[in-house]
Amino acid sequence: MALSKKVTSPSEVNRSEYSWEMMRRLLVPMVLFLAACGGANENSESKANSQQPTSGAVASTQPVEGQICADLGARGTSASQIELECQLMPDGLYVWRPPMNDPAQNSGAQSGLQTVFGGGHECDPSGPTEYTSPTGDVTKFAYIYPLGGMIGTHITPIDHIYVYYPGAMSTSSKPANPAGTYLVTAPADGRVISVEDFQVGNNYPYPDYRILIEHSCNLYSVFIHVGPLQGPLEPIIAEMGSKGMWTGSIEVKSGEVIADESGQPGYDFSTFSDKHVVALANPDSYREAENWKPYTSNPFDFFSGDVRSQLEAKSLRVKEPLGGTIEWDLVGTARGSWFVKDSNGYRGLGSQGASFDNHGKVAHGYWDTHLALAPDAVDESAFIFSIGDWEGCPCQFMSFGNSVDPATIKKSDQPTVIELVDFEQVNADGSRMDPSRPTKGYRLRPGTGVVGVLALQVLDDNTMKVEKLPGKKASDFTGFSDKAVIYVR
Numbered sequence: 158m159a160l161s162k163k164v165t166s167p168s169e170v171n172r173s174e175y176s177w178e179m180m181r182r183l184l185v186p187m188v189l190f191l192a193a194c195g196g197a198n199e200n201s202e203s204k205a206n207s208q209q210p211t212s213g214a215v216a217s218t219q220p221v222e223g224q225i226c227a228d229l230g231a232r233g234t235s236a237s238q239i240e241l242e243c244q245l246m247p248d249g250l251y252v253w254r255p256p257m258n259d260p261a262q263n264s265g266a267q268s269g270l271q272t273v274f275g276g277g278h279e280c281d282p283s284g285p286t287e288y289t290s291p292t293g294d295v296t297k298f299a300y301i302y303p304l305g306g307m308i309g310t311h312i313t314p315i316d317h318i319y320v321y322y323p324g325a326m327s328t329s330s331k332p333a334n335p336a337g338t339y340l341v342t343a344p345a346d347g348r349v350i351s352v353e354d355f356q357v358g359n360n361y362p363y364p365d366y367r368i369l370i371e372h373s374c375n376l377y378s379v380f381i382h383v384g385p386l387q388g389p390l391e392p393i394i395a396e397m398g399s400k401g402m403w404t405g406s407i408e409v410k411s412g413e414v415i416a417d418e419s420g421q422p423g424y425d426f427s428t429f430s431d432k433h434v435v436a437l438a439n440p441d442s443y444r445e446a447e448n449w450k451p452y453t454s455n456p457f458d459f460f461s462g463d464v465r466s467q468l469e470a471k472s473l474r475v476k477e478p479l480g481g482t483i484e485w486d487l488v489g490t491a492r493g494s495w496f497v498k499d500s501n502g503y504r505g506l507g508s509q510g511a512s513f514d515n516h517g518k519v520a521h522g523y524w525d526t527h528l529a530l531a532p533d534a535v536d537e538s539a540f541i542f543s544i545g546d547w548e549g550c551p552c553q554f555m556s557f558g559n560s561v562d563p564a565t566i567k568k569s570d571q572p573t574v575i576e577l578v579d580f581e582q583v584n585a586d587g588s589r590m591d592p593s594r595p596t597k598g599y600r601l602r603p604g605t606g607v608v609g610v611l612a613l614q615v616l617d618d619n620t621m622k623v624e625k626l627p628g629k630k631a632s633d634f635t636g637f638s639d640k641a642v643i644y645v646r
Contacts, residue, residue: 161363162170173283176481182621190566191459193236197481201344203403215450216549218233218316219233219234219235219236219351219597220233220234220235220243221235221236221239221253221400222251223261224252224358224400225251225252225253225358225402226243226251226253227243227251227627228243228251229243229244229251229504229507230242230486231243232269233253234320234454235253235400237253237345237506240255241253241254241255242320244255246416248290252358252401252633254357254402254519255404259275261557267588269373269374269431270374270375270376270377270429270430270449270452271430272369273429273448273449273452274350274351274369274377274429274449275350275371277394278350278406280371280373280374280616281338281371281373281374282373282374282375283345284347284349284371284372284373284374284375284376284513284639285345285372285373285376285411286347286372286373286375286376286432286461287345287376287431287459287461288344288378288409288411288456288459288460288464289344289345289346289411289412290342290343290345290412290464291344291460291464291467291468291503292338292342292343292344292380292426293320293339293342293418294339294340294468295339295464295468295471296467297322297323298321298322298471299321299322299323299431299471300321300416300471300472300473300474300595300597301318301319301320301468301471301473301480302318302319302321302322302473302534302535303318303473303474303478303479303535304316304317304318304453304455304480304481304482304534304561305481305482305483305485305532305534305535306319306481306533306534307518307529307531307533307534307541307553309553310520310522310524310551312492312507312524312527312528312529312543312544312545313379313483313494313503313526313529313532313543314482314483314485314529314531314534315483315525316427316447316449316450316453316483317379317381317425317426317427318425318426318427318456318480318481319423319424319425319426320423320424320425320426321422321423322418322422322423323422324422324634331377331388331423333419333420333421334419334420334422335419336417336419336420337417337419338419338422339381339417339418339419339422340387340414340416340417340418340419340575341383341384341387341414341415341416341417341418341424342377342412342414342415343370343409343410343412343415344370344372344411344459344460345372345376345378345411346372346408346409346410346411347370347371347372347373347376347378347408347409347569348370348371348389348406348407348409349368349369349371349389349393349405349406349407349409350369350370350371350404350405350406350416351367351368351369351402351403352367352368352386352390352393352397352402352403352502353366353367353402353403354366354397354400354401354402354403355367357383357397357399357400357401358401358402360615363420363421364384364385364386364420365382365383365384365421366380366382366383366384366386366493367379367380367381367382367383368380368383368386368415368416373567373602374427375430375431376429376431376432376459377428377429377430377432377449377452378425378426378427378428378429378456378509378629379425379427379428379429380415380416380424380425380426381420381424381425381426381427382421382423382424382425383415383416384416384417384418384419384420384421384423385416385417385420385529386415386416387415387416387417388413388414388415389407389408389409389413389415390407390409390416392586393405393407402516413489416539420459426456427450427453428453428454428455428456429449429453429454429457429458430454430459431452432454432458433454433455433458434451434452435450435451435452435453435483435484436484436486437450437451437484437486437494438486438488438493438494438618438619438646439488439502439619439645439646440501441502442494442496442502442645443502443503444502445501445502445503445504445575446501446502446504446505446523446596447503447505450483450503454485455480455481455482456468456480457469457472457478457479457480458478468480469572470579470645472597473535473595473596473597473599474534474553474598475597475598475600476534476537481534484501485529485531485532486646488618488619488646489531489567489568489615490563490564490565490566490567490615491563491566491567491573491613491646492530492531492562492563492564492566493529493530493531493541493563493619494527494528494529494531494646495527495528495529495530495621495623495644495645496526496527496528496644496645496646497526497528497618497643497644497645498642498643498644498645499643500526503523503527504523504525504526505522505523505525505526506523506525506526507523519549519611520549520550520551521546521549524545524546524551525545525551526546527543527545528545528623528644529541529543530542530563531543531563535598535599535601535603536598536599537557538559538582539559539598539600539601539603540555540556540559540562540563540602541553541554541555542554542555542556542563542575542577542611544611544625547609547625548627554577554578554579554580554608555577555578555579555580555601555603555604556575556577556578556602556603557575557576557577557578557603557605557607558574559601561573561575566613566615567615568615568616568617568618569614569615571614572612572614572622572624572634572636572637573612573614574610574611574631574634575612575613575631576604576607576609576610576614576630576631577607577608577609577610577611578603578604578605578607578608579603579604579606579608580601580602580603580604581601581602581604582595582599582600582601582602583599583600583601583602584596584599584600585598585599585600587602608627609625609626609627609628609629610625610629610630610631610633610634611623611624611625611633612624612637612641613627614637616643618646619645620643620644620645620646621643621644621645622637622642622643622644623641623644624637624638624639624640624641624642625640625645
């Protein structure tokens with residue numbers, strides 16, 4: 158899906174139109190050069206809380222599992238006597254769910270995968286540590302967008318790949334493809350331990366699920382935005398009902414069909430393993446939200462033979478690792494992910510969930526306090542300046558002429574002043590690329606119109622002073638003002 162018109166400046170971002178599919182994926186990567194703020198249907202907005210919630214507070218009303226909540230960290234007991242906690246979901250919404258771990262005791266860097274995902278049961282220490290089947294018919298894949306993208310509200314490098322199929326999405330009157338056209342399959346033996354229904358939680362007009370598979374104590378896979386559950390998972394739909402969340406244990410076999418993606422073709426796929434722990438500058442920044450981040454793995458590394466070769470051929474990336482990476486933190490430099498000091502790291506301030514103004518086209522949420530400076534997921538020669546709140550917009554820019562590599566910005570007693578520009582995707586011959594038909598190894602080309610200035614000063618290994626000046630040029634910067642903000646790892 159594409160935006161209604163090309164966005165060329167932050168002011169135009171706020172006037173662009175968005176579709177259901179754009180909101181479903183928090184922006185399709187292939188229109189990343191057009192997009193900066195992902196809109197949402199007003200009915201799917203989480204309710205922003207005007208007061209900072211207190212972690213561990215008691216819910217003021219009886220919570221309902223799977224329903225939207227307002228106070229992050231609040232706890233309560235459902236009518237069926239299930240202990241629930243208000244948690245941040247991967248899509249930015251606050252939802253009542255059974256506690257998975259105690260953030261006061263566990264750190265994503267120090268706790269094992271079982272603690273992060275296990276939900277209180279024993280995992281299989283002798284289960285698969287590699288994949289033995291693809292996640293579907295790879296020959297039908299159109300392309301794969303790799304790990305590490307910075308797109309719209311995904312300010313920091315993304316921990317999943319995007320699998321895309323050819324063809325349009327479904328409409329209310331016409332399905333995109335006959336049922337069974339694009340099937341999703343389990344990549345290895347394991348058990349499904351959690352399913353989330355985004356149609357219920359986010360009020361989507363079509364089936365949309367998140368599936369967590371535990372293959373062993375050392376390997377977990379996650380599918381996000383897959384269609385109707387199939388095979389052994391189909392009974393979950395009735396069991397879940399209006400709750401929007403299911404936890405339990407259902408065995409699945411390698412290659413077994415678990416969902417049908419024919420209606421809205423395309424999904425997210427993540428692999429988490431202790432085979433490779435990501436060198437994050439400060440893993441504790443993810444302790445209160447997305448504490449699986451340190452275990453983010455390149456899915457291609459877990460396939461072998463022809464399957465791996467086929468997947469690599471579908472990837473838009475041409476440089477190793479072909480599955481991409483999120484490992485960009487470089488201590489002592491500006492490169493990597495940053496969070497406003499005292500804003501709870503990746504979780505954000507906790508005073509609001511994901512909220513969108515469909516009329517003003519401004520998006521606010523936990524990402525407001527995020528900042529990332531890193532190479533693009535496909536074109537590693539292009540450096541992206543990904544900003545959580547640029548005049549109310551989650552935006553991505555390049556430096557003028559792509560002249561600033563954030564790895565070269567080191568501790569200094571003087572700020573580095575960067576002029577920011579929009580950018581576009583181009584084919585190998587320099588012609589403008591059709592974002593609906595991306596070409597393998599495409600490049601990013603910076604624009605020439607300066608949209609503003611970013612002033613950075615690395616104070617020490619994990620502290621940086623930042624000031625955003627929309628609509629200004631480098632010559633307008635005379636020093637930090639009282640609007641400058643301290644970011645930390």
